[in-house]
Amino acid sequence: MSDQPSQTELDALLEQAVRRHGVGRDALIPILSEVNKSIGYIPAEAFGKIRRRLNTPQEGLFLADSHVFAVASFYQMLSLQPTGAHVIRYCESAPCHVVGARQVLEAIQDELGILPGETTRDREWSLIPTSCIGVCGVGPVFLIDQDLYGNVTPDRVHEILDRYR
Amino acid sequence: MKVIRSLVLVSNDPRSVELGAEEVFRALHAEIRSQGLHDQVRIGTIGVVGEQQHLPLVMVYPEAVAYGPVTLDDVHLIVEEHLLKGQIVMSLLRFLQEPAGELAWLRTRSGALPVQQRIVLERAGIIDPYSLDDYLLHNGYTALGKALTSMTPEQIIDEVDQSGLQGRGGAGFPTGRKWGFVRAAPSHPKYIIANADESEPGTYKDRLIIEGDPFSLIEAMTIAAYAVGANEGFIYIRGEYRLAYQRLENAIRLAEEHGLLGDAIFGTDFTFHIHLHAGAGAYICGEETALIESLEGKRGQPRARPPYPPSYGLWGKPTLVNNVETLANIPAIIRHGSEWYRQFGTPSSRGTKVYTIMGNVNFTGAIEAPLGITLREVIEIYGKGMKHGRRLKLVQTGGSSGSIVPASLQDTPMDFESWRKAGASLGSGALLICDERTCVVDLAKVLLQFFRFESCAKCTPCRTGTQRLYQIVDAISKGHGALADLDELQQLGKDMELLSNCGLGQTASVALRDILKHFRDEVEEHILERKCRAGVCRIPALSPYEIAAAAATPSQAAIEEFEGSTESV
Amino acid sequence: MSRIRSMEDLETARQQAHQRQQALSEQYRFDIRVSTASCGVAAGALDTLAAFKRLAETLNLTDVRITETGCGGLCALEPLVQVQESGRPPITYGRVTPQVARRILTQHIEKGLIVPEYVIEAA
Numbered sequence: 011m012s013d014q015p016s017q018t019e020l021d022a023l024l025e026q027a028v029r030r031h032g033v034g035r036d037a038l039i040p041i042l043s044e045v046n047k048s049i050g051y052i053p054a055e056a057f058g059k060i061r062r063r064l065n066t067p068q069e070g071l072f073l074a075d076s077h078v079f080a081v082a083s084f085y086q087m088l089s090l091q092p093t094g095a096h097v098i099r100y101c102e103s104a105p106c107h108v109v110g111a112r113q114v115l116e117a118i119q120d121e122l123g124i125l126p127g128e129t130t131r132d133r134e135w136s137l138i139p140t141s142c143i144g145v146c147g148v149g150p151v152f153l154i155d156q157d158l159y160g161n162v163t164p165d166r167v168h169e170i171l172d173r174y175r
Numbered sequence: 176m177k178v179i180r181s182l183v184l185v186s187n188d189p190r191s192v193e194l195g196a197e198e199v200f201r202a203l204h205a206e207i208r209s210q211g212l213h214d215q216v217r218i219g220t221i222g223v224v225g226e227q228q229h230l231p232l233v234m235v236y237p238e239a240v241a242y243g244p245v246t247l248d249d250v251h252l253i254v255e256e257h258l259l260k261g262q263i264v265m266s267l268l269r270f271l272q273e274p275a276g277e278l279a280w281l282r283t284r285s286g287a288l289p290v291q292q293r294i295v296l297e298r299a300g301i302i303d304p305y306s307l308d309d310y311l312l313h314n315g316y317t318a319l320g321k322a323l324t325s326m327t328p329e330q331i332i333d334e335v336d337q338s339g340l341q342g343r344g345g346a347g348f349p350t351g352r353k354w355g356f357v358r359a360a361p362s363h364p365k366y367i368i369a370n371a372d373e374s375e376p377g378t379y380k381d382r383l384i385i386e387g388d389p390f391s392l393i394e395a396m397t398i399a400a401y402a403v404g405a406n407e408g409f410i411y412i413r414g415e416y417r418l419a420y421q422r423l424e425n426a427i428r429l430a431e432e433h434g435l436l437g438d439a440i441f442g443t444d445f446t447f448h449i450h451l452h453a454g455a456g457a458y459i460c461g462e463e464t465a466l467i468e469s470l471e472g473k474r475g476q477p478r479a480r481p482p483y484p485p486s487y488g489l490w491g492k493p494t495l496v497n498n499v500e501t502l503a504n505i506p507a508i509i510r511h512g513s514e515w516y517r518q519f520g521t522p523s524s525r526g527t528k529v530y531t532i533m534g535n536v537n538f539t540g541a542i543e544a545p546l547g548i549t550l551r552e553v554i555e556i557y558g559k560g561m562k563h564g565r566r567l568k569l570v571q572t573g574g575s576s577g578s579i580v581p582a583s584l585q586d587t588p589m590d591f592e593s594w595r596k597a598g599a600s601l602g603s604g605a606l607l608i609c610d611e612r613t614c615v616v617d618l619a620k621v622l623l624q625f626f627r628f629e630s631c632a633k634c635t636p637c638r639t640g641t642q643r644l645y646q647i648v649d650a651i652s653k654g655h656g657a658l659a660d661l662d663e664l665q666q667l668g669k670d671m672e673l674l675s676n677c678g679l680g681q682t683a684s685v686a687l688r689d690i691l692k693h694f695r696d697e698v699e700e701h702i703l704e705r706k707c708r709a710g711v712c713r714i715p716a717l718s719p720y721e722i723a724a725a726a727a728t729p730s731q732a733a734i735e736e737f738e739g740s741t742e743s744v
Numbered sequence: 745m746s747r748i749r750s751m752e753d754l755e756t757a758r759q760q761a762h763q764r765q766q767a768l769s770e771q772y773r774f775d776i777r778v779s780t781a782s783c784g785v786a787a788g789a790l791d792t793l794a795a796f797k798r799l800a801e802t803l804n805l806t807d808v809r810i811t812e813t814g815c816g817g818l819c820a821l822e823p824l825v826q827v828q829e830s831g832r833p834p835i836t837y838g839r840v841t842p843q844v845a846r847r848i849l850t851q852h853i854e855k856g857l858i859v860p861e862y863v864i865e866a867a
Contacts, residue, residue: 087455105376107618141374148786160822299815324751433746442748
């Protein structure tokens with residue numbers, strides 16, 4: 011999904027987001043989230059486009075590209091770089107840690123040959139650490155794209171990843 | 176604490192009833208009572224079981240044993256042999272499943288499920304969260320109707336105040352007082368925000384409430400809005416909680432369609448709209464002023480306080496920010512009155528609390544229990560004991576920013592007051608239960624990794640402090656520590672507590688402080704003996720060269736160079 | 745259900761809800777509720793839900809209604825499934841994989857024999 015979108019695609023996407031969330035300052039994060047969800051990341055040219063779309067100087071709203079960038083770079087679910095076709099977000103918080111999350115992480119790293127924060131060379135997989143996903147009762151836990159996997163053990167990793175190949 | 180050890184079920188299909196099942200039921204009931212077992216044994220009926228020639232059938236759980244056909248003469252035998260002595264009455268046995276796997280083992284070992292006192296989770300897991308019908312059939316919207324048609328806002332605030340309800344997000348501030356502040360604030364309009372940005376690791380109570388019973392949050396918010404005088408509300412929900420978001424979206428739509436939200440609610444002139452806002456992934460947004468900044472479309476960096484949100488909140492207007500669990504208590508309080516609510520909990524902490532239990536216990540999950548139960552009760556009764564019979568070492572309460580409680584404190588009642596006195600905090604109710612295989616240095620490292628990752632970087636004490644704490648603990652875990660490091664950790668922690676702008680920096684060192692208080696010897700062992708007793712930290716043995724180097728005193732130049740290098744943290 | 749404008753309307757709405765539920769319980773003998781909160785989903789509840797739906801169709805079980813519910817808090821035993829025959833107390837099963845779902849349908853629903861080793865609560 012992380013392919014470079016065309017200008018028209020990006021414009022259409024922004025229009026759609028604006029229709030849904032409006033153009034106030036408070037629409038900024040929902041719009042960024044929507045772009046991120048559709049494309050997989052927020053391309054650099056989106057900052058200027060979003061700023062121009064939202065700015066209403068007569069109402070006192072004047073954002074610079076840097077304002078938009080500042081917000082986009084703050085939140086973990088927003089990515090500024092292209093990610094792999096599938097994104098694995100693994101929980102590295104204490105509750106998962108005490109029930110064996112490190113071994114699961116090592117198994118994922120071995121399986122994919124990448125470290126946390128990296129994307130495989132074939133652009134199929136990204137591995138991203140995340141804070142607690144809130145399903146600690148079935149830890150260790152990870153997310154692949156939108157799918158949750160709980161009670162994961164190192165020996166289940168291969169089988170789970172295979173479902174996406 | 177009431178624990179149900181056995182569950183007895185008598186078949187009550189028409190054929191069984193014809194064959195005397197009801198008499199058997201009554202006789203069992205009487206016998207259980209006369210043997211004094213009525214507190215531990217629950218009795219009920221069950222439909223379709225077994226084959227015709229075995230009726231009436233009596234099933235006993237957790238062993239999943241079926242006896243039949245049972246006559247009045249057999250009742251005494253079953254109670255005496257099975258329920259009292261724990262032996263299966265072979266002569267009456269119809270079928271017995273061999274324990275299969277962990278599940279049966281858990282059941283056989285520890286009996287049926289303990290009774291919980293449920294107020295906020297009353298409906299979760301029982302109703303269909305997508306169905307307004309189900310919600311209405313389980314007392315839904317009675318409270319809002321009562322509030323709007325027969326109570327003034329002042330009466331509602333008074334009722335909430337009288338109930339003794341305290342904020343369940345962690346700080347424990349009296350809810351009624353907070354509502355009063357917002358109502359009294361002179362500026363308009365006013366806003367209300369449900370804080371569903373539940374990001375404290377190990378906490379998922381709000382998710383359970385929303386996913387299981389989304390209408391209750393909406394009903395509660397509507398009551399709160401009416402009480403404080405707000406016409407617009409926001410639910411700030413974690414971006415990761417997609418399912419909860421969908422269920423709320425559906426519930427809001429249904430409530431609006433039926434005149435329970437929107438304009439002219441319950442036929443009155445009260446108007447209230449709820450907007451859903453999904454977060455984009457930032458722990459700090461659970462802090463109420465960071466959350467407000469984020470709602471306004473900015474980086475989620477906490478504001479300087481005071482002013483507090485009740486006087487200066489969203490867009491500078493008076494704003495009520497309540498945690499989801501806090502709000503979920505409201506309908507029951509309005510429905511039954513504050514007197515009823517006050518019967519639960521302890522004099523200083525009224526009501527129930529949802530605890531999320533995880534870590535090295537047999538039974539992980541969420542429970543709701545009156546405030547004031549002890550950790551031991553939680554572990555033994557609800558957690559069904561430690562996994563593999565290992566020993567309890569420590570419990571972390573309230574997520575990453577919470578306290579580390581050693582096993583010796585497990586009999587302290589868990590309420591806001593008692594724990595404050597014991598130097599711990601109840602926080603969000605997350606209970607991470609760790610056995611002796613947990614290394615405190617490693618645990619501290621994981622927690623500090625979390626904080627240095629989540630610091631919003633606005634203020635220096637937190638931004639560099641969390642990094643520095645992590646570096647030192649990381650060094651200790653690898654065998655590069657010195658005793659002087661422990662003093663530095665303590666001092667730095669204190670400085671951060673005093674100087675940080677918000678709760679994140681102020682609490683980042685709490686767990687570390689507790690570890691140094693209760694487990695200092697174990698940390699020192701890492702430094703002095705290069706030993707990790709839990710076997711978690713991988714500390715390489717010293718080479719002869721390193722031993723020699725360690726014995727030599729470092730030169731002044733080396734010290735200066737070292738200190739210079741920490742500047743660039 | 746129309747708009748609720750008073751406490752009387754609420755009562756009426758409730759009665760209508762009750763009637764709808766009655767009608768459902770007459771139409772369907774069994775109610776199967778799969779707990780699909782996030783922890784259930786993480787433990788595979790969606791696979792279980794799909795299995796119930798698919799198998800109920802294959803086995804032509806027309807008197808079975810399959811719905812979703814939230815989480816009762818028993819994360820260790822997810823996926824949780826409640827089976828209730830109309831007019832009877834519900835039986836709760838834990839760790840219900842698609843294989844167990846098949847047994848519940850062929851044993852409990854078809855023959856009236858509960859599957860004891862997965863029962864966690866019956867009351």
